[in-house]
Structure formats: structure tokens, C-alpha cells
Amino acid sequence: MRKIVIAGNWKMNKTVAESVKLAGELVAAAKGIRQVVVAIAPTYLALAKVAEVVQGSNVKLAAQDVHWENQGAFTGKVSADMLKEIGVDYVIIGHSEQRSYFGETDATVNKKVRKVLSLAMTPIICIGETLAERKEGRLESVLTTQVNGAYAGLSADEALSTVIAYEPVWAIGTGVTATDDEAQEAHAFVRSLLAKLYGDSVAQSISIQYGGSMKPENAAGLLAQKDIDGGLIGGAALKADSFLGIITPGEGLSK
Ligand code: PEP
Numbered sequence: 001m002r003k004i005v006i007a008g009n010w011k012m013n014k015t016v017a018e019s020v021k022l023a024g025e026l027v028a029a030a031k032g033i034r035q036v037v038v039a040i041a042p043t044y045l046a047l048a049k050v051a052e053v054v055q056g057s058n059v060k061l062a063a064q065d066v067h068w069e070n071q072g073a074f075t076g077k078v079s080a081d082m083l084k085e086i087g088v089d090y091v092i093i094g095h096s097e098q099r100s101y102f103g104e105t106d107a108t109v110n111k112k113v114r115k116v117l118s119l120a121m122t123p124i125i126c127i128g129e130t131l132a133e134r135k136e137g138r139l140e141s142v143l144t145t146q147v148n149g150a151y152a153g154l155s156a157d158e159a160l161s162t163v164i165a166y167e168p169v170w171a172i173g174t175g176v177t178a179t180d181d182e183a184q185e186a187h188a189f190v191r192s193l194l195a196k197l198y199g200d201s202v203a204q205s206i207s208i209q210y211g212g213s214m215k216p217e218n219a220a221g222l223l224a225q226k227d228i229d230g231g232l233i234g235g236a237a238l239k240a241d242s243f244l245g246i247i248t249p250g251e252g253l254s255k
Pocket of ligand 1: 009167171172173174175211212213214232233234235236
């Protein structure tokens with residue numbers, strides 16, 4: 001059985017005070033959630049305060065990025081040990097905004113994934129094609145390169161401790177969502193890539209989230225798809241009621 005994991009990526013939104021407030025609202029709202037794993041990713045600055053708010057609740061803490069080195073002269077960066085120390089469970093790695101604005105590559109994704117796994121946190125590995133790549137018929141080759149790059153050198157046991165977020169870049173923050181069928185097709189392909197690397201049983205155990213303008217109105221349809229095991233949510237995660245409106249349809253689904 002795969003876990004349904006729904007994570008809110010707050011990006012560069014919310015002050016520390018606003019983050020603490022939203023986290024508190026979510027902790028209260030998610031009290032009745034039993035099956036879905038709920039996680040929130042505030043900014044680095046707010047992580048420690050939000051960690052105090054979610055402690056003992058069923059809301060997990062996620063970071064938006066990490067550096068692969070332990071410490072040293074890496075201005076602006078945060079290490080995995082620092083995240084671990086304050087109780088981070090999940091780390092988003094390779095988000096398309098990191099890839100397009102900040103020079104993230106499949107090689108740096110791989111280094112970050114290894115570091116996060118070595119400290120028993122769960123990487124959420126983001127992959128996805130741009131509109132141009134999709135139009136040029138390169139969807140499968142892009143996903144293949146990204147998956148093979150992210151998982152290079154990882155054992156099956158390590159792979160089992162990862163989550164993938166399939167996020168078509170053209171759907172992120174645009175209001176345009178992949179249709180249920182488009183998303184399911186891409187997810188099935190990603191799972192087939194994992195099966196090639198690790199065999200079917202491992203591939204069937206790895207949760208693959210969908211990301212890209214997911215909201216309460218389209219969550220039920222997407223989450224009902226056979227190979228969609230949750231969501232990575234941007235805009236709709238910035239308010240407790242809309243985030244909860246995505247989480248609730250995930251309850252009771254078994255994958
Ligand atoms: C994201 O940034 O991962 C994302 C899916 O954003 P949005 O939900 O706003 O499209």
C-alpha cells in the first residue's frame with residue numbers, strides 16, 4: 001500500500017508570524033485526518049517556529065530545499081543536519097523554480113537526495129516537463145532523464161524512502177491543471193521508470209504526488225487516479241480551508 005502524501009509548498013510567502021498562524025489553523029483542521037500524510041513547507045526562516053506548532057500533531061514539517069554539504073562556506077544555504085535538528089521530516093528537492101531560476105540540475109538533485117536520505121528524512125523529488133518539451137513530444141525523455149538522474153546510485157531500500165512529485169511546469173502557478181488522464185498517463189510512465197530501476201514491487205510502493213494548480217475543485221478527480229498518490233500544492237496551500245479541501249478527498253482512498 002502506498003501512502004497518500006499531501007504537502008503544501010509555501011514558497012516565499014508568509015512572514016514568521018503569518019506562518020505560525022497558518023500552521024496553527026492547519027493543525028486544528030487536520031485533527032480528524034487519519035490516512036493522508038499532511039506536510040507543510042514554510043520558508044527556512046519560519047521552520048523552527050512552525051516546528052513548535054506542529055509538534056505532536058499529525059502535520060509533518062517539510063523544507064523547501066537543502067544543501068548537500070554538511071557545513072562551511074556556502075553563503076545562503078542550509079544543511080540537512082540543521083533541518084534534521086529542528087524536526088524536519090520531508091525535504092522538497094529539484095522544484096522547477098529551483099531548476100529554472102537557481103541552476104538546479106539532475107546532478108545537484110541527486111546529491112541533495114542522498115544527503116537527505118542519509119539523515120533519515122524523506123526527499124520529495126520534483127520532476128516535470130515544460131510546455132515546449134511536451135509540445136515537442138519530449139515528455140518521456142525529459143522524465144526519464146530526471147528520474148534516472150535523481151535516483152543514480154540509490155539502492156532499492158533508499159528508493160523506498162523517497163516520494164516523487166510529478167509537476168508539469170506549465171501547470172505550476174498558472175491555474176492550468178493537467179487533466180486527470182494527462183496526469184495519470186505521466187504518473188504511470190514515471191512508475192514504469194521506477195520499475196525499470198528497482199522492479200515492480202518497489203515501484204508500486206513509492207508515492208507519486210501530482211503538482212500544478214491543484215485545488216479543492218480538481219483534487220478529487222486527480223487523487224482518484226490509480227497512480228496519483230497525493231499532491232504538492234502551492235497557491236491553494238496558503239489558506240487552511242483550501243488546503244483542507246484538497247486533503248479531505250484523499251481520505252479513504254487506498255492505493
Ligand atoms: C508548486 O509550486 O509545487 C505548485 C504545484 O504550485 P501551484 O499549486 O501554485 O501550481
